[in-house]
Amino acid sequence: xxxxxxxxxxxxxxxxxxxxxxxxxxxxxxxxxxxxxxxxxxxxxxxxxxxxxxxxxxxxxxxxxxxxxxxxxxxxxxxxxxxxxxxxxxxxxxxxxxxxxxxxxxxxxxxxxxxxxxxxxxxxxxxxxxxxxxxxxxxxxxxxxxxxxxxxxxxxxxxxxxxxxxxxxxxxxxxxxxxxxxxxxxxxxxxxxxxxxxxxxxxxxxxxxxxxxxxxxxxxxxxxxxxxxxxxxxxxxxxxxxxxxxxxxxxxxxxxxxxxxxxxxxxxxxxxxxxxxxxxxxxxxxxxxxxxxxxxxxxxxxxxxxxxxxxxxxxxxxxxxxxxxxxxxxxxxxxxxxxxxxxxxxxxxxxxxxxxxxxxxxxxxxxxxxxxxxxxxxxxxxxxxxxxxxxxxxxxxxxxxxxxxxxxxxxxxxxxxxxxxxxxxxxxxxxxxxxxxxxxxxxxxxxxxxxxxxxxxxxxxxxxxxxxxxxxxxxxxxxxxxxxxxxxxxxxxxxxxxxxxxxxxxxxxxxxxxxxxxxxxxxxxxxxxxxxxxxxxxxxxxxxxxxxxxxxxxxxxx
Amino acid sequence: xxxxxxxxxxxxxxxxxxxxxxxxxxxxxxxxxxxxxxxxxxxxxxxxxxxxxxxxxxxxxxxxxxxxxxxxxxxxxxxxxxxxxxxxxxxxxxxxxxxxxxxxxxxxxxxxxxxxxxxxxxxxxxxxxxxxxxxxxxxxxxxxxxxxxxxxxxxxxxxxxxxxxxxxxxxxxxxxxxxxxxxxxxxxxxxxxxxxxxxxxxxxxxxxxxxxxxxxxxxx
Ligand SMILES: [Cu+2]
Numbered sequence: 001x002x003x004x005x006x007x008x009x010x011x012x013x014x015x016x017x018x019x020x021x022x023x024x025x026x027x028x029x030x031x032x033x034x035x036x037x038x039x040x041x042x043x044x045x046x047x048x049x050x051x052x053x054x055x056x057x058x059x060x061x062x063x064x065x066x067x068x069x070x071x072x073x074x075x076x077x078x079x080x081x082x083x084x085x086x087x088x089x090x091x092x093x094x095x096x097x098x099x100x101x102x103x104x105x106x107x108x109x110x111x112x113x114x115x116x117x118x119x120x121x122x123x124x125x126x127x128x129x130x131x132x133x134x135x136x137x138x139x140x141x142x143x144x145x146x147x148x149x150x151x152x153x154x155x156x157x158x159x160x161x162x163x164x165x166x167x168x169x170x171x172x173x174x175x176x177x178x179x180x181x182x183x184x185x186x187x188x189x190x191x192x193x194x195x196x197x198x199x200x201x202x203x204x205x206x207x208x209x210x211x212x213x214x215x216x217x218x219x220x221x222x223x224x225x226x227x228x229x230x231x232x233x234x235x236x237x238x239x240x241x242x243x244x245x246x247x248x249x250x251x252x253x254x255x256x257x258x259x260x261x262x263x264x265x266x267x268x269x270x271x272x273x274x275x276x277x278x279x280x281x282x283x284x285x286x287x288x289x290x291x292x293x294x295x296x297x298x299x300x301x302x303x304x305x306x307x308x309x310x311x312x313x314x315x316x317x318x319x320x321x322x323x324x325x326x327x328x329x330x331x332x333x334x335x336x337x338x339x340x341x342x343x344x345x346x347x348x349x350x351x352x353x354x355x356x357x358x359x360x361x362x363x364x365x366x367x368x369x370x371x372x373x374x375x376x377x378x379x380x381x382x383x384x385x386x387x388x389x390x391x392x393x394x395x396x397x398x399x400x401x402x403x404x405x406x407x408x409x410x411x412x413x414x415x416x417x418x419x420x421x422x423x424x425x426x427x428x429x430x431x432x433x434x435x436x437x438x439x440x441x442x443x444x445x446x447x448x449x450x451x452x453x454x455x456x457x458x459x460x461x462x463x464x465x466x467x468x469x470x471x472x473x474x475x476x477x478x479x480x481x482x483x484x485x486x487x488x489x490x491x492x493x494x495x496x497x498x499x500x501x502x503x504x505x506x507x508x509x510x511x512x513x514x515x516x517x518x519x520x521x522x523x524x525x526x527x528x529x530x531x532x533x534x535x536x537x538x539x540x541x542x543x544x545x546x547x548x549x550x551x552x553x554x555x556x557x558x
Numbered sequence: 559x560x561x562x563x564x565x566x567x568x569x570x571x572x573x574x575x576x577x578x579x580x581x582x583x584x585x586x587x588x589x590x591x592x593x594x595x596x597x598x599x600x601x602x603x604x605x606x607x608x609x610x611x612x613x614x615x616x617x618x619x620x621x622x623x624x625x626x627x628x629x630x631x632x633x634x635x636x637x638x639x640x641x642x643x644x645x646x647x648x649x650x651x652x653x654x655x656x657x658x659x660x661x662x663x664x665x666x667x668x669x670x671x672x673x674x675x676x677x678x679x680x681x682x683x684x685x686x687x688x689x690x691x692x693x694x695x696x697x698x699x700x701x702x703x704x705x706x707x708x709x710x711x712x713x714x715x716x717x718x719x720x721x722x723x724x725x726x727x728x729x730x731x732x733x734x735x736x737x738x739x740x741x742x743x744x745x746x747x748x749x750x751x752x753x754x755x756x757x758x759x760x761x762x763x764x765x766x767x768x769x770x771x772x773x774x775x776x777x778x
């Protein structure tokens with residue numbers, strides 16, 4: 001049976017080679033024209049399109065962050081006007097959240113790896129996958145266009161009545177951009193969920209799935225359930241703004257708090273859209289670089305689902321001082337503490353995985369350790385903020401800014417860069433320079449803490465967010481933060497350079513450079529167009545290092 | 559596995575699926591998940607409706623009384639009947655009866671258009687009576703006109719969004735009819751018909767909720 005299959009696919013390969021001179025044994029070489037990229041339905045090529053997209057918008061968001069930190073070096077607002085400053089931090093937030101953090105890991109690594117990891121030839125709906133990239137790009141460009149149209153000054157949260165009544169910015173254009181990106185997110189989630197349900201290779205049972213796949217499954221559920229609520233909320237803001245009717249305008253009987261409820265119903269779970277994929281990456285990294293099966297596999301898998309589910313019931317912690325009832329605040333506070341449990345389960349299991357492992361400090365592993373550090377600080381300060389009394393004190397201060405940068409930016413960036421280095425050999429067929437990789441990882445980790453740790457102190461001392469003028473006492477901490485941002489910026493530039501370099505001059509990567517388990521490492525680097533010559537059959541638990549070690553020694557002897 | 563191989567020769571099978579069964583169940587699951595996102599999408603609006611109706615029961619009753627129950631009821635009947643013809647269309651596709659499929663799809667589309675005509679008449683009435691929210695909104699009565707206007711903002715948002723879905727459904731059916739005329743469907747493969755069928759039933763069900771929530775307030 002299987003030889004039959006191989007024969008047919010081999011004959012197809014030879015025929016197509018003959019006719020179009022296309023090399024299907026390497027997805028990167030299956031066409032060099034622009035059309036072969038822009039109209040591709042290969043999940044691996046779409047992943048690279050996403051990589052291009054999210055990197056591009058990350059740079060724009062980073063430039064805005066640079067301008068913000070530059071302004072904050074002095075206590076006086078001397079670089080930009082207050083109005084411009086409002087637009088700077090709004091655009092920085094919108095771009096980094098909707099154009100980078102949300103799509104980054106699912107769009108690039110989810111797309112590339114899920115079919116490979118479960119032993120499928122593609123995602124269930126390849127054309128919808130391509131459409132999702134186009135929607136992402138269209139929405140993202142529209143959001144950037146709104147910047148040219150005068151920008152938005154409401155903050156990324158679009159709170160009413162700022163956004164509906166008072167803002168003089170391009171709220172509707174930016175909102176439309178985010179609405180379209182939302183479709184892209186829904187399509188991605190739908191594709192992942194169906195693929196994981198229906199396209200697993202024979203023997204690939206649910207509890208043999210790599211934890212990366214479990215994390216993406218949980219993520220896709222949040223994308224499917226949360227994103228539409230954000231979409232309708234944006235639509236209602238647009239209705240109110242365009243037709244001047246009051247859905248959220250208190251003078252017309254509307255309730256601005258309703259907007260906050262609807263907005264955070266999506267936007268709290270959205271934090272998990274950003275961070276769950278990063279957690280999935282971590283499970284793979286900790287296992288591979290300590291050469292041990294992940295400790296408590298089932299607990300990590302289920303904690304992803306638990307985070308996705310409980311995450312939908314905590315949104316009110318963003319509104320503890322908004323005027324929602326004290327009782328609601330109490331419940332939301334308690335539930336927010338609950339959601340820390342599955343997160344802690346993961347962290348403890350990863351650290352337990354290290355126990356008696358043979359740990360290697362390769363670049364991806366440094367990012368993994370960085371993740372633990374940043375996520376622990378970000379997560380624990382989140383518990384501070386979920387306390388009613390503490391939140392009254394630090395609400396709307398830099399403490400909040402520092403917290404969410406640690407937890408969603410820090411953790412997601414560590415996940416993204418860790419994944420980028422770990423799967424770079426698979427995606428490009430080239431090795432990156434290890435020494436440079438390690439150096440950059442350390443610089444980024446230090447730069448990140450340098451930038452954001454002073455902001456905890458600033459916030460605790462009372463520096464409000466969203467202000468570009470402040471009392472001189474805060475200057476030293478702001479200078480520290482801005483200096484850290486420079487280090488962080490240099491850290492980000494390093495991978496850009498050496499990864500680009502490695503594409504052309506890097507050492508050729510073997511199929512399995514890390515001695516890792518997982519089906520993606522059992523196909524050549526880079527993989528052939530159809531991923532596997534014949535669909536593999538899975539007959540063991542995930543993270544089975546004994547088998548892999550034997551196989552690799554066989555290869556070495558041969 | 560052997561089934562997969564015999565079906566692998568089917569012209570309907572995309573390269574990345576093992577067999578037609580897998581391909582079909584994937585598509586159907588995808589549609590169900592899409593409908594879940596639709597429920598959440600409308601859910602946001604229903605939540606807003608629930609909040610404001612609880613806050614302002616009087617004005618909502620007053621607003622509801624300004625709607626035409628007979629036209630709304632007529633549209634309810636039209637959509638329920640169209641769900642029936644849609645089910646017949648899917649059934650015909652299952653049996654591979656092409657002419658019947660085209661007939662029932664056309665019938666369903668016609669009913670969808672009829673729904674639109676009735677809706678258009680209702681919206682026109684609202685325009686004539688100055689019940690469209692905005693500067694020209696006018697309401698004489700005991701209740702605060704601002705709050706009655708809020709009812710109409712929700713009425714137009716909800717029925718408008720629903721109407722958009724009806725329109726997309728009609729478009730999808732038009733595409734199905736073209737495919738059917740080109741003899742693209744067979745007993746073996748008619749997945750698009752089934753997907754559009756699911757979608758159409760969903761659109762009907764949304765209306766089944768909208769009708770009492772908007773038209774029947776306080777009418778016992
Ligand atoms: Cu939150």
